[in-house]
Amino acid sequence: MFDRGEVFRKLALNVSRYSGLAALAKPLVGGIGAILMLHRVTAAPAKPLGINRHLSITPEFLDQAIEDMKSRGYQFVSMDETIDRIRSGHADEQFATITADDAYRDNLTEALPVFEKHGAPFTIYVAPGLIDGATDLWWDVLEDVVGARDRIDLLTPNGKTVIDASTPARKIEANQRLENYLTGEVPEEEQRVVLRDLARQAGVDFDLPRRETLMDWNEIRTIAGHPLATIGAHTVHHYNQRRLPADKVRQEMVDGARMLKDELGTAPRHFAYPYGYTAAVGPREVGIAREAGYTSAVTTRHGILRPEHAGHLHALPRISLNGRYQHIGHLRTMLSGITTPLANSGKVVVTV
Ligand SMILES: [Zn+2]
Secondary structure: OOOOOOHHHHHHHHHHHHHHHHHHHHHOOOOEEEEEEEEEEOOOOOOOOOOOHHEEEEEHHHHHHHHHHOOOEEEEEOOOHHHHHHHHHOOOOOEEEEEEEEOOOOOHHHHHHHHHHHHHOOEEEEEEHHHOOOOOOOHHHHHHHHOOOOEEEEEEEOOOEEOOOOHHHHHHHHHHHHHHHHHOOOOOOHHHHHHHHHHHHHOOOOOOHHHHHEEHHHHHHHHHHOOOOOEEEOOOOOOOOHHHHHEEEEEEHHHHHHHHHHHOOOOOEEEEOOOOOOOOOHHHHHHHHHHHOOOOEEEEEEEEOOHHHHHHOOOEEEEEEHHHHHHHHHHHHHHHOOHHHOOOOOOOOOOO
8 A cells, every 4th residue: 555546647648648759758768677566466346436446456467567568678577686776777678576565365366376477576565563453454444434334423533523425426535535534634553443433333344354355474474485576564554654753663664574574584675665655755764764774665656767766775666557547558658757757746766
């Protein structure tokens, strides 16, 4: 988590226009490679409201995407190799690496066969709190809550607010409003108290999405032992790091690595910031990730890799394979580099 798709909405409108420009612009905005970002990979249909549909692509699209990139000369490499190539300024062949956040079970059952078919290395970023249940998979719980009820009573410090969730459109609005409240007003460490109250009120099992869709430790150990796999860290509790005091950020980053080492026997070298957008990671977090000893850290900012990223290994952008826009043409356009400055106020080297 997370990529709400703002970049995609903006770019999707213009993609046909940009696709012709992409080849011309390549010398100006092209890069040395890309870090692809996935969450879920499944052929299963989305929930009826489709609120989190952006987080899920099909195995068929993953297969097509890798196939297409290979046919255009991309070499798929591990995250270690990615960092080596950035450091060496290696620009002879385009390269790509695949990352998947949050350890969804379908990464093992539906994505792994595709990775194996192509010999494509991948990194899965794991937050132990999500696996153990110390953190709820709140974005899925919230979708269940608004799906289950026509009205939702939200108790805030300012009193009770009644939220209309009587139609599909109202439910999507209600979800957005509750998400804004949970991620913007409620302190990170109290988020689950509010979420669980909402779930109880709606008769929703707040633990079900986690049990159904995330791997357990045995499954993570299984995939961690695969020769194509790298396991990366994703903090302990998947909090928005920017909303925490610095000592807590440090603790989340250090303890997250220690817990993975305890479970898997190997300390993670690579890290992904939870959420990864501007409001969740800035220069302070980048400094702490570096001090915590990680070799690299990725955000969810939209961008391809440039040689200049050798000086920004803890603020690497990614290219999201967004479930709402599963088109090869779109992917090609993004990989050309032309959308990088478009989505980042003209910046070609995207950091934080
Ligand atoms: Zn995440």
